[in-house]
Amino acid sequence: MRKFEVGIVGTGYVGLVTGACLAHLGHRVVCVDVDAGKVESLSRGVIPIYEPRLEKMVSEAIERGSISFTTGLPGVVQGAEILFVAVSTPPDDDGSADLSNVADVARTIGASLASGEREMPLTVVNKSTVPVGSGDYVSMLISEGARERGGLAGSEYHVVSNPEFLREGSAVYDSLFPDRIVVGSDSRYALENLRELYRPLIEQSFPTEMDPRPKTSVPFVTTDLASAEMIKYAANAFLATKISFINEVAAICDLVGADISNVATGIGLDERIGSRFLSAGIGWGGSCFPKDVAALRSIAREYDYEPAILDATVKVNERQRKQVITKLQRELHTLKGKRVALLGLAFKPNTDDLREAPSLEIAQALDTLGARVVGYDPVAGKEAARLSGGSLRVVYDLYEALEGSHAVVMVTEWEEVRNLNLARAASLMENPKLVVDGRNILDPEAVTGAGLVYRGFGRA
Ligand SMILES: NC(=O)c1ccc[n+]([C@@H]2O[C@H](COP(=O)([O-])OP(=O)(O)OC[C@H]3O[C@@H](n4cnc5c(N)ncnc54)[C@H](O)[C@@H]3O)[C@@H](O)[C@H]2O)c1
Known part of the structure; x- marks a missing residue:
């Protein structure tokens, strides 16, 4: 297996879990965050969020020397072959995604590429959920950031969209045994890099305590940038719609005297519908x-x-x-x-x-x-x-x-x-x-x- 030097920007639910799992697969990972308190606490193996199995995984990776934490993004850009961006993209007042964190990171990547002398191209992988077209925007900002510091100095970079589908509460499990890995880019080089990075997941060849192993292989889906970005929104919108649908049917059940539990079982057994996300109740919330x-x-x-x-x-x-x-x-x-x-x-x-x-x-x-x-x-x-x-x-x-x-x-x-x-x-x-x-x-x-x-x- 090829070991990569990986940088992760943002150590929230997505960044930290991604970093811990990639370190578990055998890669060398450096995580960056603007929050110095968080970085200090993570360096001691204390994680600021509650996520089953994560703290143990981070502590073990620290002990092996395969993960570390810093606030210095430029240094991480210099050393990384693959750099993940997993910063927050909160909603603006009009519902649109606020891309200011992503933009700050992209400009700093550009500036760091300009000031350093890298021998290999950098693959920049966006894991934050961003509107369609953001990959091109990130690419443009990296170039802009570099231009402000005198140009790219021969450093090449490629931008990939790699949407994240983990569920909080089972984030480590979802990252090690995903239903699929989606990567979108115009660069064949970057897509092949990611295939190599994820090979232990795709082939399910990494060691696990889970017996039996829940999956034997994972589909690796390659697309163009825009489609990968759209896949993330479409997946979440579909799941939210499925819950709202069953809630609407539940409201009608209340009126006509039917029982939604029976109805959900009856329709969920239809393979075209599927039984998951058919629980009626107070509805969906959360960060996504x-x-x-x-x-x-x-x-x-x-x-x-x-x-x-x-x-x-x-x-x-x-x-x-x-x-x-x-x-x-x-x-x-x-x-x-x-x-x-x-x-x-x-x-x-x-x-x-x-x-x-x-x-x-x-x-x-x-x-x-x-x-x-x-x-x-x-x-x-x-x-x-x-x-x-x-x-x-x-x-x-x-x-x-x-x-x-x-x-x-x-x-x-x-x-x-x-x-x-x-x-x-x-x-x-x-x-x-x-x-x-x-x-x-x-x-x-x-x-x-x-x-x-x-x-x-x-x-x-
Ligand atoms: N939480 C989920 O379940 C989930 C699932 C799939 C996708 N996503 C997407 O992933 C992205 C990250 O989500 P999250 O829940 O991990 O967010 P989070 O708020 O838990 O973590 C984001 C981290 O990024 C850091 N950060 C912000 N700006 C930064 C900068 N300029 N440089 C370095 N670090 C910076 C913050 O300090 C924070 O630690 C979002 O776009 C989200 O929509 C989240």
Whole structure:
């Protein structure tokens, strides 16, 4: 296997996981971030995010000397054969992706190429989610950055788009056993470089503790730059739409007396549909779906195209949050003074990420209506308290959250939330002891049997 010198810019969920996994495959990795505190903590093997298996992987790579961390991008550009860009691309006010971090990095790459003397070309791989056409923009900015320092001094570079599909909460697993690797570029040299870099993943030849191994090979899809960039947006938009679709069907189930769980099983067994992403509930949130759907809608509008399906996907999702409030109001009537417990605050289980988390939006709405909101999460509690602006009182024991609560909302399906002790919940709660099952994870009969009132989504 050929070992590469790899640089990674941005040590968030994507950059850090990518760096740790490439080091695990045997490459030599240097990670760069503008956040000096983060770099200092990572250098000691302490990771600032919660992601299963990641800390162990980073510590092991540090011990082997195959990963290191720095704030100095120019030095990393000098030493790298392949440089990944995995910086944040948050949404602007109009929904479009803010590319300022990507642009800063591209200019610095150009300037560093101009001032150094490299013998081999640099392959710049964009892993940040960026609008179609950004690859060309990055290329232009690298040239501009170099020109400002007197030109490229003979250094060649190639730009590749390599969209990331990992899921927070299982990011390491997804990176080692991906469904596919997509790379887009006009440069055959760069595409072949990436094929070599990823060969241990493509052939699934790296050592793993997983027995049996979940995959024997991984498809390596090569495209042009624009298509690779579009694949990322289309994938997330499709998944968000699938969830909004099942939520729409669940709302109709509620009206006609059908059960969405049965309906989802019945349609999911059709191979053309598939059973995943058919869980009805309070809808999608997180760091990717909301911003990527917003960005794709914004791209469409730039071309004067009305993205009717995407518009509806968002509208249905907004309705799901409101449905939580409606379900509470129907049973509790006025919410003023009522205590409502939110179980699970991170936007999904096994992560501490609270970006666009439904919990915060629901807490805010309940607080405005005069409810006393208490929240519990196994890892994201402290940060949720900080972000909630006082609308949420966080406790660090699940059952303490239930004590004296008139209603509980299952917001995030952590394992311990799924395994709620119903009898204990009933003994701690106040009438009407309402359970709003925002993720349809409980057995309605068991909930009712324990003396609680059950309200799910589409489970009339
Ligand atoms: N989080 C996900 O699940 C996920 C999945 C697929 C794709 N993506 C995409 O990947 C990109 C990164 O996402 P993330 O969740 O890892 O973001 P993040 O916010 O967790 O991390 C981004 C990191 O980049 C650093 N950074 C910002 N500007 C920088 C600069 N100029 N130089 C060096 N470092 C800089 C920040 O300090 C931060 O550590 C985004 O475009 C996102 O849409 C994210």
